[in-house]
Amino acid sequence: MKSPYTEIQKFNQWWLWILLLAVLGLPVYGMFQQIILGEPFGSKPMSDFGLVLFFVGTLLMIGLFWYLELRTEIDKNGIRVRLRPISSESFTWDKIDEVEIITYGFVGYGLRFSSKYGTVYNTRGNKGLSIRLKSGSRYVIGTQNPEKLKQCLLGLKKSGLELNLGGI
Incomplete structure (x- = not known):
């Protein structure tokens, strides 16, 4: 799919x-x-x-x-992020407490660990998808298309998926 x-x-x-x-x-x-x-x-x-x-x-x-390539995929099953060839993560919606599109301070490029944002995947810019898991872990995935990302999340919510979209 x-x-x-x-x-x-x-x-x-x-x-x-x-x-x-x-x-x-x-x-x-x-x-x-x-x-x-x-x-x-x-x-x-x-x-x-x-x-x-x-x-x-x-x-x-x-x-x-x-x-190096940062790939983000979001669908009805969840969120997948891969920083090829270094790391990849997959989050199913039932494990996610909240997602929100945020503007964040500079944390560096690539795979970073931040006390404020958790694990950060970033290639440039300061816009990203903040993910807070029910376990308390936090992630930020940088994006160059915050509006398209917002429309995707709103579309998934409209389709009946239970999403906590934070301030979106």
């Missing part, structure tokens, strides 16, 4: 990619200077093999950012 709400977010902020490419420039420049030109890179140069490992590690880190 297709979810009535699906949102896929990637880390595609221009400034992040400029920063990552700038970081990649360091081992590239170091390899060029030390391996190609034969001049030591820095006052205490690492080995050629170390520079190559630094380059490969930086490429792997950039590849991880390229691969």
